[in-house]
């Protein structure tokens with residue numbers, strides 16, 4: 001929201017210079033001093049603040065920030081913006097006695113309203129000894145006295161303070177107001193206009209020229225109220241106000257309008273009028289409203305004063321009229337995320353233009369020549385269109401002001417390979433993105449001293465990057481080259497590099513060899529090194545341990561061999577993710593783990609031997625530990641219980657042996673929710689307490705939502721966590737759903753004994769596989785409580801008795817395998833059981849009834865009366881699950897994969913998380929919108 005920040009910056013720099021020779025009136029001086037004593041100065045970063053000069057020895061008309069009337073000596077102006085003021089403006093504040101005040105600017109402070117204005121009876125409560133209003137998040141309303149007393153005000157600015165709540169209707173008494181700014185820009189409080197309050201304001205403030213209400217909640221305000229605003233209006237700024245509905249386009253006709261900002265009102269609709277624009281318009285911002293539609297009218301050609309147009313994130317369509325070139329003052333143009341189409345070379349741009357964003361539309365054709373003549377251009381974003389061109393360095397040679405260039409996702413666009421020696425300079429260039437185009441060669445010509453960000457991922461760059469090409473990138477911080485066909489990479493480009501992404505190329509040989517010379521110089525600042533899915537061979541060199549700033553080390557999916565260097569367990573105190581999976585590493589896992597910020601450790605699919613190193617117990621942040629598919633020969637590492645954040649534990653296909661401990665949690669807080677111990681030689685029974693301790697499988701995981709550790713890895717744009725799980729007879733790679741999947745796989749071991757009834761407490765389980773063991777006894781009826789199950793495999797054990805009819809309640813069950821047991825009697829029928837075929841039951845000689853061809857006899861095994869869910873049984877299914885199932889039946893939750901619907905008694909936690917992520921996304925998008933985005 002460029003204009004939003006612009007407004008803030010303007011606010012910061014706005015100050016009046018007052019001077020006066022008249023002596024001030026004693027009662028007004030008293031009121032000012034009393035006001036000064038009613039507020040305090042909070043941790044002030046300013047070297048000096050205005051109220052310092054407020055003392056009796058100086059005439060108050062000479063005080064900093066005070067202006068008096070030349071003739072009468074009345075105080076008519078107060079400017080205390082950005083003065084570190086803190087405190088409550090109660091209804092009786094002496095400030096409100098300055099009835100002659102015309103200008104009042106208290107913006108950019110920490111002033112609070114009157115929290116108790118409507119509960120003043122509190123003060124009469126005789127038992128009350130002490131009332132502490134000092135803590136920061138106590139917010140109060142703007143006192144109505146401010147509006148009912150200071151009726152001479154023409155300029156009022158209270159923006160960026162700590163006021164909250166409903167804006168009192170008395171604001172409409174300020175009928176002389178010319179300029180009003182109440183914008184809040186706060187994440188922690190909200191100020192609200194109700195519909196009636198705003199309507200009165202619009203009708204009574206007939207002199208208004210500037211109305212700035214950004215971030216004030218106005219969801220209750222009827223959009224027609226705006227039609228009553230004065231025709232003198234010059235500036236209307238209503239971004240992020242929760243306005244919704246059809247915006248009356250008559251407002252665009254207001255004759256004096258210069259500045260209109262309706263951005264980030266996410267449900268605001270409307271269209272641009274065909275005629276009659278106020279010709280003085282300088283700024284038009286409708287960004288991310290989502291609902292403005294129709295074409296850009298050719299009458300735009302009359303907006304000769306316009307400087308900035310932002311229509312991004314709407315439903316605009318059609319071609320861009322050829323009048324843009326006439327808007328000779330235009331410097332910002334953002335039409336991204338719409339449905340515009342047409343040939344790129346038919347769009348005109350004035351030579352004044354500095355910022356152009358046409359990304360995420362449907363423009364096609366070659367880049368027009370005139371673009372390369374726009375000498376003022378600083379930012380050019382054309383990503384995700386259908387543009388075709390070969391961009392050559394000399395084409396760009398005039399764009400010496402260019403800072404950001406994003407042409408990514410135009411798959412017919414490439415960079416020229418010729419002209420190697422032409423040395424153009426782009427002295428301002430900071431960021432270049434050519435991801436997902438048709439680039440065939442590493443472009444040497446962007447080598448400039450300021451370049452920080454270069455994204456050439458998903459192209460066809462082949463061959464090597466020579467030492468010479470990698471030189472001269474002094475400022476480069478992020479380099480993305482994944483998904484190309486690079487065969488060598490001789491040197492780190494520059495000493496400032498933070499991220500190097502070489503995933504999915506054809507790099508071969510040892511990591512630190514001549515064709516992949518990453519050794520000299522040591523990349524001291526590097527935080528993310530991603531080189532998975534290449535053809536690397538040789539050792540993991542111990543010199544990597546000198547890269548002490550690393551946060552993400554991803555060497556997975558190569559052919560690295562040898563042992564893991566001992567130092568790797570403890571080389572970077574910042575390491576969050578270590579991924580060495582799918583190599584040929586052998587020997588022991590180093591027992592040197594000290595780092596307590598490590599979140600993910602992947603060593604799976606190697607040839608590692610020996611024990612799970614006990615020092616891993618130091619990695620108390622660990623959430624995912626994957627040691628699967630190795631040759632480890634340990635007993636179950638019971639000390640894993642002391643890792644309070646461990647959620648996913650994969651030990652599958654090793655040589656783990658012996659019994660499981662009675663408990664896997666040191667206390668009752670185990671948050672393990674994916675356990676895969678399959679393919680080992682674990683033995684012995686499963687203890688009752690084991691099931692009781694697996695709290696994350698039993699209780700709503702909602703409490704995990706705000707874990708800062710979650711944040712850490714969700715915020716890594718570059719590395720996406722995944723693990724594989726075998727469910728529904730398929731090996732699935734969980735990526736997006738990894739943080740909500742709940743599963744237990746104990747298959748292919750030597751477990752024995754009966755399954756305790758307590759298994760029925762793990763009601764969030766989506767997959768349970770205990771096949772290929774020696775379990776005996778009946779299938780517990782409590783299986784019927786595992787209503788989230790989508791896949792259940794009990795095959796190849798020695799279960800006997802009947803299939804409990806309670807299992808009819810498992811309405812999400814897609815795959816059931818009970819084969820190769822000693823089960824007998826009638827197979828339940830109804831619900832999901834009607835969908836399973838013979839294979840689910842084969843190898844149980846005593847089973848009968850559909851889908852088997854073997855009929856049940858009338859004797860011991862009579863056909864039950866009616867197929868139905870066991871409705872009358874004493875259901876142990878928790879109420880919220882029944883709600884889920886009802887919701888499902890009524891179609892309310894359709895469209896979501898059933899396995900991921902987990903309700904709590906309050907809000908569904910997945911919804912909370914989705915909304916939260918969405919908000920986070922939007923917030924980030926808002927902040928970063930002007931930066932190129934990688935795909």
Ligand SMILES: *[C@@H]1O[C@H](CO)[C@@H](O)[C@H](O)[C@H]1NC(C)=O
Pocket residue numbers: 151172173174175200204
């Ligand atoms: C409008 O302003 C006038 C003059 O200040 C005042 O008398 C009147 O009460 C106001 N009307 C409303 C609805 O606030």
Ligand SMILES: *[C@@H]1O[C@H](CO)[C@@H](O)[C@H](O)[C@H]1NC(C)=O
Pocket residue numbers: 274275276277298299302
């Ligand atoms: C543009 O302005 C001219 C004169 O100022 C006016 O005659 C014309 O109708 C306007 N065009 C449109 C499309 O509004």
Ligand SMILES: *[C@@H]1O[C@H](CO)[C@@H](O)[C@H](O)[C@H]1NC(C)=O
Pocket residue numbers: 298301302323326
């Ligand atoms: C744009 O300017 C050209 C001349 O510079 C003029 O002929 C044309 O009418 C203008 N178009 C509009 C829509 O104002």
Ligand SMILES: *[C@@H]1O[C@H](CO)[C@@H](O)[C@H](O)[C@H]1NC(C)=O
Pocket residue numbers: 542543544546
């Ligand atoms: C790591 O750095 C140290 C000191 O800077 C140096 O002596 C050592 O040789 C380096 N190790 C490797 C393996 O490069």
Ligand SMILES: *[C@@H]1O[C@H](CO)[C@@H](O)[C@H](O)[C@H]1NC(C)=O
Pocket residue numbers: 593594614615616617618
């Ligand atoms: C790390 O683990 C080792 C081995 O378990 C242990 O001796 C050491 O005390 C631990 N260090 C810290 C800092 O916890």
Ligand SMILES: *[C@@H]1O[C@H](CO)[C@@H](O)[C@H](O)[C@H]1NC(C)=O
Pocket residue numbers: 581582604605724731732733
């Ligand atoms: C996970 O499964 C996917 C396919 O489902 C496969 O491509 C990938 O290699 C598997 N990962 C591991 C570590 O086995």
